[in-house]
Amino acid sequence: MPALILPTARLGHSFAAALREFQTEGRGGPDDRSLLGNLLRDAGPPDGTDAWIERVLDFEHRLTTDPPRDFVPATTYWWTEADIYLGRINLRHRLNDDLREIGGHIGYDVRPTARRRGHATAMLAAVLPRAAALGITEALVTCDTDNTASRKVIEANGGVLEDERGGKLRYWVPTAT
Numbered sequence: 001m002p003a004l005i006l007p008t009a010r011l012g013h014s015f016a017a018a019l020r021e022f023q024t025e026g027r028g029g030p031d032d033r034s035l036l037g038n039l040l041r042d043a044g045p046p047d048g049t050d051a052w053i054e055r056v057l058d059f060e061h062r063l064t065t066d067p068p069r070d071f072v073p074a075t076t077y078w079w080t081e082a083d084i085y086l087g088r089i090n091l092r093h094r095l096n097d098d099l100r101e102i103g104g105h106i107g108y109d110v111r112p113t114a115r116r117r118g119h120a121t122a123m124l125a126a127v128l129p130r131a132a133a134l135g136i137t138e139a140l141v142t143c144d145t146d147n148t149a150s151r152k153v154i155e156a157n158g159g160v161l162e163d164e165r166g167g168k169l170r171y172w173v174p175t176a177t
Ligand SMILES: CC(C)(COP(=O)(O)OP(=O)(O)OC[C@H]1O[C@@H](n2cnc3c(N)ncnc32)[C@H](O)[C@@H]1OP(=O)(O)O)[C@@H](O)C(=O)NCCC(=O)NCCS
Pocket: 107, 108, 109, 110, 111, 114, 115, 116, 117, 118, 119, 120, 121, 122, 142, 143, 144, 147, 148, 149, 150, 152, 153, 156
């Protein structure tokens, strides 16, 4: 059974291989302002070396303990099975104005070679109790209007559409089952 874990050096090689898959699909370029893009720029080429994984862990640790200006504290979990990295999900501990408008409480991605197997749906379900533990009773989860897969993931987890803003659908997902 896949499970959520905190980022760990033990799976560094698997995570590096996943990031190379994301690069192959065009992520991590200068215009990629996503967390994944920031990580790829911050930690450097995903070569799986000890130094590289240390930079990845440091990047993730700082998101929680010392977030960049205009960011709220957040925790990244890895979705893994049998020591294989499958995906990641980032849980923001609270909303700020930008997150309330566009970004939401939770962001996620599944590595290209693991898609269409239900991982994103299961990963979002698995993180909801952790959001509840932070006092979040309804998590705001957003996706691009044309991101059919993500829309289905959110709706499968009980998301209720509030509205569309700036090209994003904004859903509220109850965190308690
Ligand atoms: C969006 C994403 C996380 C989905 O991950 P996944 O593990 O493939 O999703 P699931 O397997 O749980 O699929 C959920 C649903 O979407 C459908 N789906 C998956 N990929 C799809 C695609 N490319 N086109 C249309 N439907 C798709 C699945 O068939 C499934 O539908 P169902 O519930 O009717 O069976 C993944 O494609 C991804 O990482 N994309 C890039 C990053 C991203 O868009 N993140 C979300 C930002 S809001």
